Amino acid sequence: KLLVSMKSAYKQIMCNLMDKIHIYNFLDDNDDFIKMKLLKVERNTRWLTTFLVSFILMDWLLWSVIPLRNNIINKDRIANRTIRLETCLYMWMPFDYGYEFRTWLITHAMNVYLVFTGGLVLSFNDSNNFIFIFHFLGHVDILRHKMRTYFTVKLNDTDTKGKIVELIKYHSFILSTFKDMEAGFGANVTLNYLQNLLNDSLLLYQIMVGDKANRLTYLFMMQFHMGGLIVxxxxxxxxxxxxxxxxxxxxxVPWENMSTSNQKLLIPILLRMQTPLVFEGALGLQTGVRPLASIIKSTFSYYVMLKSSIE
Structure with missing residues (x-):
């Protein structure tokens, strides 16, 4: 995910967030609907970010504390070199941290920091996805609101043309933003689906038949990965x-009250609206509920296969 964030398309859309995409840029003192939509988007983003960060921090805490707890319980066996000191991340080191407490303490402290940083990277990347999705959905709702309200009052041809041009520009902005989102976040979304396809069955196996001491850790991991994918x-x-x-x-829209020239202006945008927008991830992955259902089915199938093969 760090490599994905280095793409030029990702950097470009992140730069456009506050200047162009954020609904705050479209606030109108005379339109309470946009204010309400902005508050709803900000509230949903805040709650979802809190959900992701809370689960990843709880998981980080368990990954940090449970090895320490196991080492205290097994201190006699560690002293006899029957088992090794546990930590949360096992890497090659130029020194032995399996039996020496001082070197283990240095390694574990470094691992705790690395796991903490990695967890925040995961949660913040996913939060960025949701920020753009929620703002995009807000723009679609605002466009729908404009189409429903702009022509409810009697307008002359000039004012009607101005409203139609505004709708065309706003819809073009939505289409260009959607393409930028696919280019910037398509790889990240595909990685999320692939990660859940590969990891969820292993996490489920650890929850059901794994070590009881680590069961809660894997449960929080499952909730973070699967919960984020579902949302x-x-x-x-x-x-x-x-x-x-x-x-x-x-x-x-009351087409019958418009002049022929204004009616012709509406035809191109009407044609563009005939095709729904389907977010396509990297490698042509069609996202949404269908691949989610396939991953959930595969998770349980792989779990049963894994359990039967081990037993």
Whole structure:
């Protein structure tokens, strides 16, 4: 995920967040709907980020404390060199940290920091995904609101043309933002699906039949990875659902009250709205609820296969 964040497309969309994409840039003192939508997006982002960071910090705490607890319980066996000192991350070192307490303490302290940093990288990357998804969904709702309210009052041809041009520009902004999101976050989203496909069955096996001392640790890991994937899949599915019927709202615009030139202006945007937006990850992965369901099925299938092969 660190390599993905180094892509030029990722850097570009991150630079555009506060200047162009954030709903705050579209606030209108006369439109309470946009204010309400901004508050909802910020609230959802805050709660979801808290959820991700809380689970990863709890998992980090367990990864740090449980090896220490096991070492205290098994101190006599460690002194007899029957078992090795446990830590949370095993790497090659130019010194022995399996039986020497001082070198183990240095190694464990370094590992605790590395696991903490890695956990924050995971949670912050996923939080960035949700920030853009929630703001994008907010823009789709704002566009729908504009189509439903702009033409409810009587307008002359000039004002009607101005409103139509504003809708066209806003819809073009939504389409360009969607393409930038696919380019910037497509690889990250695909990695999330791939990671869950490979890891969830192993985590489930550890929860069901693994060491009781580490069961809670793997449970928090499962909730972080699977919970984040479920929320992300439903959020990406909402993009398809919300853009699928945008054309219906445009059909409800009072075309009969418009001049022929204004009606012609609406035709191109109407044609573009016929196709729903489906977020496509790297390698052409179609995201949403269907791949999520496939991963959940595969998780239980791999778990049963893994359990039967080991037994």
């Amino acid at each position: 992300m899949s439903f959020a990406l599915e909402q993009i398809r659902i919300k853009t699928e019927d945008l054309a219906l709202d445009l059909y409800q």
